[in-house]
Amino acid sequence: MTYVRACPFAEVPADGAVGVEIEGTPVAIVRSGDDLYALNDICSHAEVSLSEGEIYNGTIECWLHGSCFDLRTGKPTNPPATQPVATYKVKVEDGDVYVSLGSDD
Template sequence: MTQQIVASTTDLEPEEAKLVELQAADGAMVPVALVRDADGDFHAISDICSHGAVSLSDGEVEGCRVECWLHGSQFDLRTGKPLQLPATRPVPVYPVTVDGDKVLVDIDAPLAAVS
């Protein structure tokens, strides 16, 4: 698979997130948090917190980070790295392209992977 259209640029306000389910090349469905940061830039990260296995798209977005609603772990939207405990492992980050008013994500080419 390649890039998939996931939203319109008007679907999210700054500091807002939503869950999108995308199909990987192997056919698996992948939950992705599509997030718009405070500057209006779009990011795509795994929707599953590496600590508590809950949805990050339900968390609070502040600046260029998202906070897990369950235990308060925070992740950098650009790198997927945890910025606050209890999470210690990063979450995958996927390339985002904005083409006109379309937001596209490529889950088959992660920029960062869980280690």
Template sequence: MTGVNAETWEKVCELGDIPDNGAIGVEVGGVPVAVVRTGDEVFALHDVCSHAEVKLSEGEVYDHTLECWLHGSCFDLRTGKPTGPPATKPVNVYRVKIDGDDVYVSLSKE
């Protein structure tokens, strides 16, 4: 399907590049993206903390949470919403698809 709303996917890494219960930072069209793996799931969020503007991909991952390394703000991997202070604003979440070992991210709105 083509048109204005066509979704664009970009390969960002291979599954093995993402540590278990960890994250890596990538760029998609110039946008910083944190690709996060927890269990069998992979998520993608904007890789800039909404509180202190540092890379979230350098933080800790547990449950479905990514904790910023600088001040401890926590974000839900599924929604991007903060689950712990000091952050009060959510970060964007992006769609992810896995094809074999390849991980793709789309910045398109659902």
């Protein structure tokens, strides 16, 4: 599995998100409590940036229509979104966040 540097860990706000682009893919790097997640930054319903939304209860909320996505699975937890967003492996090394866009398979 190949990891690519996404951003400095210090740039990811506590209980917030930052949007980055990795190899042409928009990715939201999200901190929720002590946990770090990476998921596709484009809402599956309205094609807007999820990293601009609120983080709460293990979800990220799309700011446009209010769909929430589970940070672990990418699955929507309420309408209007019905399709999940991709999730990615993420790790922190030497103060930087690294993301793998590859699958676990």
